[in-house]
Amino acid sequence: MDYELIGITVLWTxxxxxxxxxxxxxxxGFFNYYSALTGxxxxxxxxxxxxxSPVWEVTNVFLIFFYIxxxxxxxxxxxxxxxxxxxxxxxxxxxxxxxGSYYAFHHYGNRESLWYQFLYGATGLLIPASLSVVLTxxxxxxxxxxxxxxxxxxxxxxxxxxxxxxxxLAIVSVLYISASFLTFYAHKAGDSSAFxxxxxxxxxxxxxxxxxxxxxxxxxxxxxxxxxQRMLDMxxxxxxxxxxFAGAVYLIWKKKRLGVSFILVxxxxxxxxxxxxxxxxxxxxxxxxxxxTSFTNDTMALALILAFxxxxxxxxxxxxxLMRLFLFDNDYVKGKK
Amino acid sequence: xxxxxxxxxxxxxxGLTLAFHTIFSTLGVGVPLLIALAEWIGIRRNxxxxxxLARRWARGYIITVAVxxxxxxxxxxxxxxxxxxxxxxxxxxxxxxxxxxxxxxFFEAIFLGIYLYTWDRFKKKIYHLLLLIPVALGATLSGFxxxxxxxxxxxxxxxTMENGVLKGVNPLLAMFNPATPTKMAHxxxxxxxxxxxxxxxxxxxxxxxxxxxxxxxxALRLSMxxxxxCAISTAVIGDLSGKYLAEYQPxxxxxxxxxxxxxxxxxxxxxxxxDENNEVKYALEIPYAxxxxxxxxxxxxxxxxxxxxxxxxxxxxVHYFFDLMVGIGMFLALVSFVFMVMKWRKKSNELNRVLLxxxxxxxxLAMLAIEAGWFFTEEGRQPWILRGYMTTxxxxxxxxxxxxxxxxxxxxxxxxxxxxxxVLRRTFKANPAERELEKLGMK
Ligand code: HDD
Ligand code: HEM
Ligand code: HEM
Numbered sequence: 001m002d003y004e005l006i007g008i009t010v011l012w013t014x015x016x017x018x019x020x021x022x023x024x025x026x027x028x029g030f031f032n033y034y035s036a037l038t039g040x041x042x043x044x045x046x047x048x049x050x051x052x053s054p055v056w057e058v059t060n061v062f063l064i065f066f067y068i069x070x071x072x073x074x075x076x077x078x079x080x081x082x083x084x085x086x087x088x089x090x091x092x093x094x095x096x097x098x099x100g101s102y103y104a105f106h107h108y109g110n111r112e113s114l115w116y117q118f119l120y121g122a123t124g125l126l127i128p129a130s131l132s133v134v135l136t137x138x139x140x141x142x143x144x145x146x147x148x149x150x151x152x153x154x155x156x157x158x159x160x161x162x163x164x165x166x167x168x169l170a171i172v173s174v175l176y177i178s179a180s181f182l183t184f185y186a187h188k189a190g191d192s193s194a195f196x197x198x199x200x201x202x203x204x205x206x207x208x209x210x211x212x213x214x215x216x217x218x219x220x221x222x223x224x225x226x227x228x229q230r231m232l233d234m235x236x237x238x239x240x241x242x243x244x245f246a247g248a249v250y251l252i253w254k255k256k257r258l259g260v261s262f263i264l265v266x267x268x269x270x271x272x273x274x275x276x277x278x279x280x281x282x283x284x285x286x287x288x289x290x291x292x293t294s295f296t297n298d299t300m301a302l303a304l305i306l307a308f309x310x311x312x313x314x315x316x317x318x319x320x321x322l323m324r325l326f327l328f329d330n331d332y333v334k335g336k337k
Numbered sequence: 338x339x340x341x342x343x344x345x346x347x348x349x350x351x352g353l354t355l356a357f358h359t360i361f362s363t364l365g366v367g368v369p370l371l372i373a374l375a376e377w378i379g380i381r382r383n384x385x386x387x388x389x390l391a392r393r394w395a396r397g398y399i400i401t402v403a404v405x406x407x408x409x410x411x412x413x414x415x416x417x418x419x420x421x422x423x424x425x426x427x428x429x430x431x432x433x434x435x436x437x438x439x440x441x442x443f444f445e446a447i448f449l450g451i452y453l454y455t456w457d458r459f460k461k462k463i464y465h466l467l468l469l470i471p472v473a474l475g476a477t478l479s480g481f482x483x484x485x486x487x488x489x490x491x492x493x494x495x496x497t498m499e500n501g502v503l504k505g506v507n508p509l510l511a512m513f514n515p516a517t518p519t520k521m522a523h524x525x526x527x528x529x530x531x532x533x534x535x536x537x538x539x540x541x542x543x544x545x546x547x548x549x550x551x552x553x554x555x556a557l558r559l560s561m562x563x564x565x566x567c568a569i570s571t572a573v574i575g576d577l578s579g580k581y582l583a584e585y586q587p588x589x590x591x592x593x594x595x596x597x598x599x600x601x602x603x604x605x606x607x608x609x610x611x612d613e614n615n616e617v618k619y620a621l622e623i624p625y626a627x628x629x630x631x632x633x634x635x636x637x638x639x640x641x642x643x644x645x646x647x648x649x650x651x652x653x654x655v656h657y658f659f660d661l662m663v664g665i666g667m668f669l670a671l672v673s674f675v676f677m678v679m680k681w682r683k684k685s686n687e688l689n690r691v692l693l694x695x696x697x698x699x700x701x702l703a704m705l706a707i708e709a710g711w712f713f714t715e716e717g718r719q720p721w722i723l724r725g726y727m728t729t730x731x732x733x734x735x736x737x738x739x740x741x742x743x744x745x746x747x748x749x750x751x752x753x754x755x756x757x758x759x760v761l762r763r764t765f766k767a768n769p770a771e772r773e774l775e776k777l778g779m780k
Contacts, residue, residue, distance in 0.1 A: 075427075
């Protein structure tokens with residue numbers, strides 16, 4: 001494997017990590033608000049808070065990590081996307097800022113407020129929608145490059161079926177991933193009323209998730225036939241993803257082995273996400289930039305990879321400790337600690 | 338009215354975001370040290386007041402961390418959005434510390450999460466304290482890494498530029514450039530100083546409000562001791578920073594001192610104004626002091642601005658920022674010194690109202706010194722974004738709508754500032770230390 005591929009694989013893995021942990025968090029915010037509105041707030045609140053409180057900051061770091069890694073490994077991308085994304089990027093920042101701080105204010109400031117919960121729930125859906133724009137743009141057709149001039153074509157973006165399909169997919173996947181995780185967590189906590197409610201949510205959102213994925217496939221064929229063709233070459237990965245999906249939904253429906261079912265959900269998204277990413281290569285901004293034209297110098301690449309390995313040796317044990325204390329410690333999950 | 342200029346708006350927006358972030362990140366770097374000290378003393382002396390102190394400080398800290406995290410995220414992303422050309426070059430040369438910084442955040446975030454939720458989970462109290470070490474270390478390291486990036490902008494090293502093409506990149510050399518040692522030491526030391534002053538100011542204010550409990554006195558003594566040590570070290574390192582400037586960025590030092598002609602036995606200028614012929618008026622001059630600050634001896638020669646083309650002069654207002662920072666630095670050292678002496682001499686009462694009010698003022702003043710110091714160093718680098726290689730105008734975005742983004746961010750920071758203040762106030766008002774002491778059965 002060359003440095004370029006190692007670099008993009010590392011980054012893609014962090015983006016995948018962000019996709020999972022952030023989805024859990026984003027969806028939890030929405031369910032929290034939705035059930036508060038429908039008078040079922042107390043049922044799910046405990047489960048959600050218990051898990052989210054210790055980890056919210058960690059979620060944010062995944063995003064930063066991906067972004068800084070991108071600038072480090074592929075500096076020219078900073079130029080293209082940085083110029084094109086000023087407005088959507090700034091809006092995403094503002095949403096993230098509101099969400100993070102209001103979560104802390106609500107939670108540590110010890111005051112219940114429906115308004116905070118609304119902010120927290122609404123931003124949870126808007127952030128994935130606005131971040132998904134980056135993936136849409138990478139398909140080409142929305143960014144015009146001529147010499148040093150880079151411009152985002154808003155009219156094109158807002159009228160594109162493909163762009164809207166991606167937004168739809170982002171939102172429903174968030175709800176589906178989150179609900180299936182929280183189902184598992186509620187089950188572990190032995191909280192049966194929360195479990196029943198969350199299980200319903202998980203089953204409800206599984207259908208739209210598959211529908212949205214199909215929509216994205218179909219509209220990509222119109223939008224970027226080249227990429228669509230390469231995706232067909234990897235269709236086994238997408239088929240695998242579908243299998244994982246079927247398995248996960250079956251287990252949730254049967255109320256069996258919920259831990260395994262969440263792992264299947266993760267595998268479902270992993271297969272589709274890596275399939276999408278691998279078929280996108282070598283382009284990172286179609287058709288202008290590939291991983292080879294935007295890559296940093298070899299010295300920096302090596303330094304970053306070494307730093308990454310050293311960092312992992314520090315992080316993996318710490319993450320393990322975090323999970324042991326808050327995710328796999330039965331007394332904690334059940335609220336006895 | 339104005340013509341739209343993305344460079345100008347990008348500069349204002351960057352300055353605004355950083356100025357706001359630095360309030361929280363400075364506390365983010367410094368406060369864990371104080372929490373750790375309090376918890377450690379609590380364990381060693383078996384004194385529960387210090388435990389409660391650590392707990393309450395941590396409770397306020399988490400709110401400031403939250404705002405630090407979200408504004409930090411904002412500026413990290415804004416660097417690419419507003420300075421895409423600069424980031425393209427920076428990405429190739431100085432992304433190693435940026436990358437390492439995220440690891441430091443990660444590390445800090447994980448252990449902070451654990452620390453906050455495990456106050457009573459360990460049988461041995463010392464385990465809980467041990468969790469704080471990675472938090473304090475992570476915060477300090479992230480301050481260190483980001484400061485090396487800024488140092489690199491001031492003293493770029495570790496690459497060569499041939500006809501606009503970057504060659505021979507050496508990430509470690511770029512990171513450990515000549516500006517790094519003084520900058521890093523000064524930033525960290527001033528962050529500890531400022532955090533100690535802010536916490537001392539709160540304790541002093543509570544005592545002035547009539548709170549009698551010994552808990553507040555312990556808080557005040559601990560934070561003032563840290564403030565004293567760090568005030569001295571900040572001033573000493575500040576002096577070394579001056580020597581760094583004299584050697585590597587003489588134009589910045591000259592602009593800070595309105596030192597136009599190269600001369601020996603240069604005097605330091607305090608305050609004053611400049612007339613249209615660049616003559617200094619109404620200023621206080623301290624003979625030889627500039628030569629001492631720059632090179633350590635009274636007769637040394639100090640480079641003046643005349644040796645640089647005028648379009649490369651930094652804006653001359655940096656003089657006031659420099660004076661403000663140094664003035665406050667002296668004041669902080671003095672106040673904490675007086676407090677230490679009075680505490681040490683049993684006869685005198687260090688809790689007299691005048692001294693307490695002076696201590697209350699050190700909190701906001703220290704924060705002001707941080708802002709002044711950064712505005713000095715960032716404005717003093719102008720017109721360069723990467724000194725000697727790329728100007729700020731070359732680094733900026735060409736995109737439209739930066740002005741509208743600026744207004745959006747002003748609104749965002751206003752909302753965050755107001756809500757953070759309100760939440761902090763409410764948290765501590767609703768649950769005063771006395772009530773908690775009582776609940777825990779302490780006297
Ligand atoms: C509480 C805050 C504080 C205090 C009391 C001082 N400083 Fe400072 N100073 C900073 C906070 C700071 C800072 C915010 O941390 C800066 C801005 C950028 C930097 O590297 O550190 C800084 C920069 C800075 C620089 C520029 C370094 C550069 O551009 O590379 C010099 C020469 C000094 N300081 C010198 C001093 C001296 C002689 C002080 C005497 C008391 C002093 N500072 C007190
Ligand atoms: C946290 C304290 C800081 C404050 C208050 C601060 C303040 C400012 C201000 C006022 C400007 C605008 C200068 C001008 O254009 O006239 C600026 C520019 C800038 N700063 Fe800083 N800064 C801080 C730290 C940093 C650090 C640590 C970095 C390094 C990553 C950095 C990177 C930049 C960049 C890239 C610009 C834009 C280019 C320029 O204007 O020269 N800043 N900052
Ligand atoms: C003197 C300058 C700076 C210092 C001392 C500093 C320090 C810190 C610290 C300690 C935090 C953790 C939050 C907290 O504990 O409050 C933080 C957050 C953050 N800072 Fe800064 N920072 C500085 C400037 C910058 C600059 C220029 C950048 C841009 C690259 C930046 C990027 C970030 C990011 C991305 C976060 C959020 C990390 C997360 O998600 O946890 N900081 N900063």
